[in-house]
Amino acid sequence: MSSTQAPEHTDPAEDHGNHPTPRKYVHIAIVLAVLTALEVSTYFFDFGVIAIPLLIVLMIVKFLYVAGWFMHLKFDSRTYSRLMYTGLFFALGLYILVVVITLFDSAWTP
Amino acid sequence: MASSTVETKGFKGRPKGESGLSAWITTTDHKKIGIMYFVTVLVFFFLGGAESGVIRAQLAQAEMDLVTAEIYNQVFTMHGITMVFLVVMPLSAAFFNYLVPLMIGARDVAFPRLNAFSYWVYLFGGIFLYSSFFLGGAPSGGWTGYAPLASDAVSNMAFYAVGLNILGVSSLAAAVNFIVTILNMRAPGMTFMRMPVFVWMSLVTNFLLLFALPPIAVALFMLNADTVVGAQFFEPASGGDPILWQHLFWLFGHPEVYIMILPAMGIVSEILPTGSRKPLFGYAAVVFAGAAIGFIGFGVWAHHMFTSAIGPVARSAFALTTMFIAVPTGIKIFNWVFTMWGGKLRFHTPMLFSIGFVSMFTIGGLSGVTHAIVPHNAQQHDTYYVVAHFHYVLFGGALFGLIAGIYYWFPKVTGKLMDEKLGKVHFWTWLLGFNLTFGPMHMSGLLGQPRRTAVLPGELGGTVELYNLLSTLGVVVLIGSALVFLFNLIRSIKAGQAAGDDPWDARTLEWITPSPTPSHNFDAIPTVTHRDEFWHRKYAEDDAGKVVRVPAGASEDHDTDHEGEHIHMPDPSYWPLVQTLGVFPLGYGLVYLNFWLIGIGVLWMVIGLYGWIIEPLAEGDDDEPEDAHTPTGAAAAAH
Amino acid sequence: MRENPRPQRTSLRRARTITASVVLASLALSACAGDQSALDPAGPFAQAPHDLIIPVAIIAAVVFVLVQGLIIFSVVKFRTRRDDDGSLPVQTHGNTRLEIVWTVVPAVILAVIAVPTVQGIFEQMGEPDGDVLTVEVIGHRWWFEYYYPDYDIYTANEMAIPTDTPVRLEMTAADLARSPDQGVIHSFWVPRLAGKQDVVPGQTTYLNIEASEPDRYLGMCAEYCGLSHANMRIRIEAMEPADFDAWVEGQTTPADVPDDGTLAADGRALYHDLDGRQACATCHQVWEGEADRAPQQGPDLTHLMSREEFAGAIHELDEETLRAWLEDPNSLKPMQYEVNGIGMPDLDLTDEELDALVAYLLTLDPDA
Amino acid sequence: MGVDHRKLGMWAFLGSEFLFFGGFVTAYLLYLESTAGGVGVEVFDIPFTSISSFVLLMSSLTMVLAHHAHTRGDLRRMRLWILATAGQGMVFLGGQVYEFNVFYREGLVLTDSPFASAFYVLTGFHGVHVFIGILMLLSIFVFSLIGKIKPNQHLKTEMIGLYWHFVDIIWVVIFTVVYLIPEIAVL
């Protein structure tokens, strides 16, 4: 798999050096805080039909920020991202199927 | 050579014994752990076999009452659990342990102590499950544990919920361990497409475990909450959905059946070429088919629920995916057959079992495809036709393959050959007994015999009774055959013929090492330049393009000069054993909802963990200090 | 040995003939299948899947012969001969064209099978056309209850249906009367009339059955449901529509009240009052025409004697067995009344009480 | 591949954990309205949970700062940030315990309905993860004091950080999917 690594990260052991600075981390935390505030505001104000899509998008953005920066996926070996996204893929794919089958194609009458 | 590199001070010191009991119970050597897995499996196999003996005795004739319905239900449940979780899965783990590091040219697995942890958790989980027989009755809800029957206290399924979760922890730890080992510790030059097929199948299997275990862990936690605490997950009266259990169980359960078959497929993929003296036909296709089976295997789970409360769209979709899985499996079958085609076959026992595997597995696979014909599945489901299917794939498939592996690698492990004559007796009686036991079940199932019935209903008629009698006779043959096998094992360990390093003229790296393999595996880590590296060291093309044996000595590794160099091996440790003993208080605490026991168990395991962290570190450990760590394996080669 | 090879050979041959005839005989026997055989469909909903599986079985047989043939051929042809020179065989690594063939051909075969399979699924699950009889099925541990909403009939274990009429079963599971509390999953399966369909507490599932001939069709609960799963049988009595109407007539008439002073009348009194012990009437119903019929915890006994078998249809319904049942139900069928409240309790009946109760139960017959 | 075993192992484990939490979230979503006539999503106190969610989110910042300090060999600062992280984790857990108490008093009882079971078990398991994280943080704090953790062993901090951030992103999902969306969709 090493052959598929992006050229700028050929040696993961070395790349602790080009991690972002604390300042960058604080910036990201501020962004996260703002996004959270936006999320919570859907509870206080009526966003109509866009509320749920908006919440989902915000959730994904926050997720990617934390995973990418705080967990260093952006800088580390691709193998890590692959492992994580494979797990995420199976989790989403399988469980969404279960929910869809249960809600739309089963006899369930609670 | 592999002794401790750390001084021992006080209780924090690390054990040093290199022989005797303490060497075994503190070992972190993947080979010793593999052997311990194997021996434990043997015990459980005889227990599971004895249980199947009870089943067959009860069903020998119609309306027998040898055992009560209560006992019968416990026995078939424990038979299924034993064979699946305590025999086939750990037997595969035994092979992973012994072989994966050797085949990829490594000195141990990535996390040796975690490996010992996996073994002990497996052993204690098994003991825990079996202790239920003495504590008010074993689980009796079937190995599939369908709710809400399973959450009813009369099914005793609390032991099932907790016990399987314990075993799941063992498998999950092992899965992480082997994934890291295979991805990270391959010898220089061992690229993915040079890995032995067995290693490939191990990788796929462990990924399946990694992603299939969580759904059942979730389901078991819910079941545990329902049985013990009174939660409502599967309680229809308050709006719980029993079908959710089925989804979660089979989300695990179907990948699980491929978890059981893929290692065996890997094993025969090693043995058939050796026995045919030809390379594997279509290596790439076999590997990709294995990976495809693993992947598609996640998308077929509801084929166990074709008669359950799911609608026509779901039934159709899962019928399609299920049928489709025959394609990659067929690729493997044909590639194996064509590996033999044009070869010079040697019918030693491992080869016989491998051929038996291909032949018997095909039968089970074909009945699997007939299950996928959904309208007719409604006739087959939960009958002995299904019992026939899964014994053909599990016994005729997984077990035949694993037994082939036992005969094949026995010389590597012990340095002795197993007796060929007894081996052949074992094979032919095994084949006969197996078909006699499970062949008739196809018919008795189609004639209307449902599974999991404590008595054979007399109203099914004489034909069905005859088939059942034949099945029972088959088990008699199997028991005899199993005893031959056991005798052969014991006798060969004691007085087998010396095997030499490479008795089969084999192809993969483990055969470079002496038999039995020393604890550090390789004097020098081999550099890999070919698929079937070892074969390429033995054979080369001469000027005329004919393949000939190269003179001895060339099989030495290129970078010798390692004599006298210190090889760091992981130290033994008490802690995996000590820590895992905590599963007993924890487990019983969860079954009987005793917070004291739970507390003791948790505390015990946490303290054990600290012992594990604090004990002196040695190089080569999974926890070695950072700066001592140098990347090994493929990376060095790839750069 | 060498002087006399004959007898040995003949005995071997005899053994072979015997084996062959046993195998053939058993196959032949299975062709004329029994009463609960999936190979002997007796109605359209069993026939359709049967017609689908036969060609699939043939394809499977062909693949089977092909693969086993290839194996046996290779084993015979490519075994190492005694005069082998020890050289290696040709080291082939694969053959792309061949491999494509055995990828594509199975895929095509399966695609062809898939089409009728999917069609079959939708047909199997759809609502039948025409005059449909609806029967509600409730799976209890461990007996099936049937309710005919059109006629307000309750019965157990034995279901009467008219021939050549599609019957739509609306099924659910419950243990205590109709409360899904404690219910577990069962599966309704009468192989000669249709495939099985699970019966799930808290949900409704559907199954179509239809019988072409009058007959008594055997079936069984096919989903493991605990202790007495093996003792949960199904009987379907298919009758000509005229007979069915008569049956309905009988079932909808109230039970007779026995004349005062008879043993049966004593039985009827005991049925309603067992001095402190749980009376039969708390779990069973004998409808005498007054209040509405309603589901109970145990089987409806109004026309008990119109059934041939009882207790999950595992026992002949006759005086002797009935008496044994009342005396000690668990000896005829393991149940869990003590631990779980499931099944029929042992009520410690005295001999006189038994005589009276049995006498009463024997009167519960619409034809009497 | 030349990456560190432990980190690779941790990532494999985290990949698997997605399926673990996914299962409980699935059950919860299916049971959103299976309240058996009892209390449902209306008991949630979004402002309160928002605050504890925010605290947990910010603990990821202090965690990554702890790791950053460790990579530069600054154990003193690393310890400071570790304590800050553990402290925020405890605030979050405290909030959860408080929240459970309030819900319980308002009639959301684990054994009453599938909804209640699914809610408590899902968030409870998340809480257990946070608890384990706090234990690890405190351990590394103590180990660094007694010299068991050396300035060059920042991989250990990084591993704990991975776990901690993972628990955080799971909460990001739970907060949206379990609290906010049902609150909007069901009510």
Ligand code: HEA
């Ligand atoms: C090792 C374990 C193992 C394996 C490998 C398989 C393999 C398969 N299984 Fe099996 N199965 C089980 C173990 C296994 N199964 C168990 C334990 C159960 C019961 C669980 C329980 O209820 O307790 C079960 C139950 C089960 C069911 C549910 C039955 C029911 O309860 O109603 C179904 C339904 O579709 C099914 C299908 C299949 C299929 C299609 C395959 C395929 O993978 C098979 C593919 C192989 C071949 C088809 C043969 C080779 C191929 C060729 C030669 C190519 C040409 C072929 C064609 C063109 C057809 N299995």
Ligand code: HEA
């Ligand atoms: C790998 C898996 C595996 C294996 C190898 C086997 C092996 C056998 N199985 Fe079973 N079986 C299952 C997995 C397996 N099984 C599963 C998953 C179920 C479903 C359970 C459920 O429904 O929940 C099942 C169910 C099952 C049933 C159906 C029960 C029912 O539905 O009521 C039957 C019935 O005949 C049966 C029989 C057998 C027999 C005769 C063997 C034999 O081949 C066993 C051969 C082994 C031996 C013969 C052992 C040898 C030695 C001795 C016995 C000597 C004893 C000596 C000492 C103890 C010193 N099995």
Ligand code: CUA
């Ligand atoms: Cu009801 Cu089995």
Ligand SMILES: [Cu+2]
């Ligand atoms: Cu399956």
